[in-house]
Amino acid sequence: MWKNGLKVAGTIGLSLALIVGCSSNDPNQGADGAEGGLSGTITIDGSSTVYPLTQAVAEEFMKENPGVQVTVSESGTGGGFQKWALGETDINDASRLIKDEEKEEAAKNDIEPVELKVAFDGISVMVHPENDWVDEISVEDLKKIWEPDSKVKKWSDVNPDWPDKEIKLYAPGTSSGTFDYFTEAIVGEEGASRTDFTASEDDNVLVRGISGDKYSLGYFGYSYYVENKDKLKILAIDEGEGAVEPTEETINEGSYSPLSRPVFIYPSNKALEKEEVQAFIEFYLENVKDLAAEVGYVALPDEEYEEGKQAYEDAKN
Known part of the structure; x- marks a missing residue:
């Protein structure tokens, strides 16, 4: 039994079973499978603890999608949520659960969190x-x-x-x-x-x-x-x-x-309307287990990743 709320009921896990459309032998082919690939920018801020993991994912993602610029910063979980709640970033890295007051601030801008647990x-x-x-x-x-x-x-x-x-x-x-x-x-x-x-x-x-x-x-x-x-x-x-x-x-x-403790990423509902953000999240879910060990995190049990697939799909739709 996790102590101090570590085992959070209803926490959304991730899925390694998600199919990533951006896989291709052609480096110029993007996540949508079209010649020329995706383009755009993705902005991420938040936890310095989660930063190395998200940065590792971002680097690999950009190798396969050179038309997408992913910027990862670290201003702390709380500082990141302040920017995210204003719509200034697409995704917030978090080393704790989002607080009710942070949800309320985001709601003022019609922003809702999509909570994805990525590692321990x-x-x-x-x-x-x-x-x-x-x-x-x-x-x-x-x-x-x-x-x-x-x-x-x-x-x-x-x-x-x-x-x-x-x-x-x-x-x-x-x-x-x-x-x-x-x-x-x-x-x-x-x-x-x-x-x-x-x-x-x-x-x-x-x-x-x-x-x-x-x-x-x-x-x-x-x-x-x-x-x-x-x-x-x-x-x-x-x-x-x-x-x-x-x-x-x-x-x-x-x-x-x-x-x-578990650590999380929080894309916003608005960010998931962007094709490049969807592709990035799917790439994250597909590769996080292997990358977690490389940068010093502990991967979730397989069943927790599997449980997140439908939750992510529901949020995206």
């Missing part, structure tokens, strides 16, 4: 690779470190056996879905966090910060750890039943708790 991710807690005093940390200690008005300033404030050195903290910014999810899972309230940390919507900034300070600690999506294993040390998390390290297996089965 595990929010990972990182330290500097030269950190030799901690290999695992409890949820209780993480809460003590990150809660509002935390009294923890030094490692020794958490455990007297740890160094009498200031903890340098790094985390996603407050518009990030990862920030929302982590604070709810660890602190117990979404958005509740101490404020004296280095924040960035760009996880690469967090990687550089943590890897540059021996006494650092921070968190972000598992895929960024996979890309930077030589620069970071990952911690196992103990929720009370023994420490579990995030791996593809533990994230997929949910034993890496409470920080395993």
